Amino acid sequence: MEDYSGYFRQGDLIAKYLKGELSHPEREELADWIAQSEHNRALFEKLTEKDTLGQELDRFGPGDKEAAWERIAAETGHTQTARTTYIGTRLGQLVAAALVIVISGLLVYQVVYKDTPTQPVAQQLNDILPGGNKAVLTLADASQINLDDATNGEIARQSDMVITKTADGQLVYDLSKATAASSSQRVPVVAYNTITTPRGGKFRVILPDGSKVWLNAASSLKYPTKFLSHERQVELNGEAYFEITHVKTSPNVARPFRVCSEGQVVEVLGTHFNINSYSDEKSVKTTLLEGKVKVIKTLANVSSNRPNGKTASALILKPGEQAQLASGNRPNLNLIAQADLEEAVAWKNGQFHFKDTDLPTIMRQIARWYDVKVGYQGKIPDMKFRGRISRDVPLSQIFQILQLSGVNFKLDGRKITVKS
Structure with missing residues (x-):
């Protein structure tokens, strides 16, 4: 070479x-x-x-x-x-x-x-390229559509809902394109879809109510193809950024939106927020950018779909605040009054943002986005990092920055070994 x-x-x-x-x-x-x-x-x-x-x-x-x-x-x-x-x-x-x-x-x-x-330089150097718009859509009948390969435009119809893929990596649920025959059904049929991003993938979804969801790598979102009841509810694994549309069931009653993730339920009306609920992180973080949300700590898991009545505690977040639900057998729900909003949503804006971030946390983010495995040889370096790096660069450029801070790496295929 x-x-x-x-x-x-x-x-x-x-x-x-x-x-x-x-x-x-x-x-x-x-x-x-x-x-x-x-x-x-x-x-x-x-x-x-x-x-x-x-x-x-x-x-x-x-x-x-x-x-x-x-x-x-x-x-x-x-x-x-x-x-x-x-x-x-x-x-x-x-x-x-x-x-x-x-x-x-x-x-x-x-x-x-x-x-x-x-040929891109990164490919000529056998480098690992960053992730992109990749996801799998699982329909109610368990059939799957690989969104990487699907052509742009209409990809499926469910009851009176048309599902469309756009050129910029977005999935849209549109009731306005339904046929007259399907729209005339007296009893609407509710089906549940799940969109799943792999490691090295991301995707956006516009839900049936117009709410927008950005899904990070190694994440999944389960949601109905139509919100019929007095509430709207979805289930999240991994990380997502939400922009929720304000919807009313009557002139004076707003229809809440609930996001169920491991150990908690987030209730909102119309707002912008981010939830990081990866199972390998130390805590579930809910960060509010706009509006108001209620974070409820429960004893229920994601599959229960709603709080089971055994609510341990709850927090009302204002813009700029973050709730942290620690993992473990005795999790605590804590409030961070002044959260770093740029850090919380950096992934959505195409960046890694490190603010006194330790090396294992950085490597977990790298592993998800570049679809690599990470191991350690010797003692894990006790270092903190600050700064921003684009998520669009090849992996070698990330290595170069970290190596100049004294961290050494060995790359074997898609396996990274961090050496002290």
Whole structure:
């Protein structure tokens, strides 16, 4: 396999140049490389351009090209007149690491793959690509539709409901497209569907009442194809972000929406919130962004469909708050008054967001999104990480950032070994 260490060395030198951290020997080394050819000189000029770096760094965080450049300039002090810096925070280290990776990656592409652009660089390096819009829809009759392979447009009809798949990875339940014959049925038939995302998958659903659900990797949502009773209820395993439509059963009575997950029920009317209920996490987290929700701790499991009357405790959340239901035999329901909303919904916005996050938690997120298995060799490093990384980058770029913080990895197929 090609040795790319030289390109990463040059990337490191160029990053240090932008930050004003070159030692005298490193300055001479970079100057010698630039002087070797006109191609190297042109590459250096291109890789130190504001527009080039701003566009590439935008993949590591939110905002447009100009905002991305301003973030790196703030951390490195890179302006038109000065290139001095002081990086003293973990976030600064991650931004600096992103700078090295972007420059090195552009070097590899320009030098090695410029003449063979038909295949993505990540595939040529046997890299693992990020997840995408993947899910399986299980209908009421137990038949399954692989949404990865299904063509866009109508994919099924159930009673008076038409199910459509859109080009942007969304499943829509639409009553307005029903035929006159099916709509004239006197007794509506209620059927239950389940959408399941694999590891490395995500999908969106517009429910029959117009509510929107974003489903994260390794998750499932069970719901009726039509909400008929005085309440609306779904069952969640894994993680999902909800935007619930406000519906009234009468002019003065609102119809509640309930999300049942392991050990709790969340009751809402019309609101935006996120539930993380993965079984391998330390707690179930319900984070409210807009509106009001009631989180009820119960002794029932998901399959019971509703609280069993043995309610242990409940919390009313206001926007910006988070309820945490600890796992174990004696779970506690705790209120976090000031939750990090960006961190809670970063996955929905296409990011990993780490805020004093330990390595095992990071690796669980990586395992779900890249569909890999994770093991540890030796003691698990006791480290905390801060920063944002795009979920659209190949796995190797995640590794490069973590390795610059002292974490080592070995990749064998789809098995990652973290080595201390």
